Amino acid sequence: MTEHQGRTVLGEDTVTELADRIEGSVFAPDDTGYAAAIAGFNLRSRQRPCLVVAAAGAADVRAAVGFAAARDIPVGVMATGHQPFPAEDGFLLVTTGAMRNVEIDIERGVARVGAGARWSDVVEPAQAEGLAPLNGSSPLVGVVGFTLGGGLSPFLGRSYGWAADHVVAIEVVTPDGTLRRVSAEVEPELFWGLRGGRSNFGVVTELEIGLFPVTSFYGGGIYFPAEHAEAVLRAFPEVVRDAPDGFTCSVALLNFPPVPEIPEPLRGRFLAHVRVTHLGSDEEAEKLIAPFRAIGQGVLDTIGRHPYSAFAIVHTDPADPFPYEEQGTLLAELPAKAVDSLVEIAQMAAGGLVTVLEIRHLGGALADRPAAASPVAARNAVFNVWGATVGPPEAVDAGMAVLGGMIERLSPWSTGLTYTNFAGRDDRAENVFTADDLARLRALKRRYDPRNLFRVNNHNVAPE
Template sequence: MHEHPCTRTTASPLTPDAVGGLAANIDGSVLTPSDEGFASAAVGFNLRGGHRPALVVAAASAGDVQAAVSFAVAHGMALGVMTTGHQPFPADDGFLLLTMREMRTVEIDSRRHVAKVGAGAVWSDVIGPAQAVGLAPVNGSAPDVGVVGFTLGGGHSPFLGRRHGWAVDRVVSIEAVTADGVLRRVSADSDPDLFWALRGGRSNFGVVTELEIELFPVTSFYGGGIYFEAEHLEAVLRTFPEVVRDAPDDFTCSVAVMNMPPVPEIPEPFRGRALAHVRVVGLGTDQEVEKQIAPFRAIGTGIVDTIGWHPYAACGSVHSDPEHPFPYEERSTLLSELPAKAVDRLAEIARQGAGGPVTILELRHFGGALNHTPENAAPVAAREAAFSVWGVTVGPPEAVAAGYAELDRTMESMSPWSIGRVSTNFAARENSAEDIFGKQDLERLRTLKRRHDPANVFRVNNHNIAPR
């Protein structure tokens, strides 16, 4: 088991009686490596997970979470939490894996513009009921990503983020089980320190069982995507800074260079091609959005163009993130600026064309409310960043290794303009807490970790914050 020397504990044997006693006291299920369904329960969306837990507890209630946490502490086990398992983390073994997929309750309070969301809910679980009453959450690009992990990892919404800020800034209250087994509901008023730590530290400080998040009156957007052929890749990259410069807060845009493999799972006309995917979301009028993206239109006609009015429930179609699990690794960095020299270096990736080792290389812009710092602001790494660069490499081990090496070189080439940190939700497997948080925030987080989890029980499946 991967352990921090300062928090080493001695695990007691997991006897059949002990496991049976836990199973008898919860509503969900308890699985050992010899049980049918154990392997599938321990695997997340990213098939390069590599975890080898000693026990999987599929929680069905907050009481189940309390029982699992108390069991882990009593048996000297580390505890990790997983809902969808999109992010790559260092492989670990011998721990208790707590899965939250069964806790998918969603309650919409239309009067308060608030959603109460269970720990296992994904964004599509929230968007549908919220839209039924004319409201929308500050959600991410993929409807099947877990709400809790996205939000508490400093999630950036390509739909409402520039208008309403980071998803974590829109959390009203958090229900969580801490290392002492106590179920707590915390807010900025009831426990501002723990509320602050959870909003950025994620599962380092407890197991979140429920969130209350703000909703906003949005039912449609003007936007979509334009896919340009390989000959236009560099033009699209060079046009991007022009389009987003001084953009209104109602407008968000990103660009992805995509090297699509020639496999049957990729639909025509994308299979085996290098493409530039321009993603656009506008909350203003269609005329305002079209004026903003006119420089992209001037490049040429895309092979696919979905720009138009869409119901907010169709937000997942803008980025068209994959819906099925696959093996991948990712790298990212945050930039204070995006000068021509930086774009030139990114364009080198585009020149590799189809079959290049990097599957997707994406540029996003921030600004607007994303660069505001509210009172008692959550520890989000990117408040001072203007752009993010993110890349992913997909496929078998040898392909992923080649792509990851190229991504490593790409991110290193961005260092002259980097703020020196990465966003929690886009942190790579080998990133540490020092790569994510500023020095002052990390010091405060470590102090609070000492208070709430001195034995560092919550040290698996996260970028661990060790006690001070």
């Protein structure tokens, strides 16, 4: 192993030695397939690992981690590559996209999920048994990264809480190359830290996650034209103020590009998208959203009774990879002055460089703190604000400057922290964990990863 212009370069014999131990694939920077192996959903990723191990199973992960640890090479993990992280060079990347096994244990109400599984892989077999996971808005997001980042479900979260709190067991390869199965009873401190600390302590190869008896919901979205954006934002606090836990609502301000992939009613327009999910009756849901209905007709309305497997209809997240940056903040309250600021932000956003700005209602079971609560810093927040910009580098950079200003306007009501899965490229551990949780995570890091090998593609918890 040598250093060349600051980059780690591995000899051919060394790479061959590892490849001989791997069932999956190994790629060096000059290999055919390397570019495809490092490509994630977010096309803004600029990482250039010295080696990629496309793991076929836990044994491959063990071999890759052991190889890296013996040579003091940092290790990063990627399943789907949705979240942006700082550009990195000279590390070993373990990709888990091939590990998409899913088993449903009906009696226990648990899904056993491989490291590369996406929510689409889990929802369908779970629904066949009348059960649903605490999934996110997109079918394409990886289950492990989502869950170990806290797991904010816009469908079941307010009813059942954070996905991280409903993890039953974790199989993880720690920096010493050991495959461990941890739970609330076995190595409970590591179990606690993984459920929020993501890949800071090793490569998770499987999760066991809780499932819930939900087969349908009443909801969808209403896209209001720009002239109704203020009315929508002012109605939002009224709608969610006394809403039951089974009701979840958010409002997204959207600048749709004028491209053929966007449906005609939405193409090239600035819209306020009301997003609704309700686990109660249709009639109760319609009473709750009556203030939105009173505003006027939307250009597109998908609200109705849907099977849970159609959950993607609510947020309609993009299906194809694209380049983007994101940033977010957590709000402790949403008083009238904060709503005034949101209205001003909407006026700034219309036709501008910020692609999406969403404010989502939290609370309900998301505010609960179980006895073995995972390190999720959003429990005290009542709303989450998240935004993103999409496009070529110069447009994204300019859009992020605007988005940063928008989020700064909401700082008087912020908790000072950001929800892990909505954090931006420049956010650090101090931005996503409370001070107490971070101190405890650092102690855990000193125990399991004192060399800080797992410092890539995460909000790094340094051991010092």
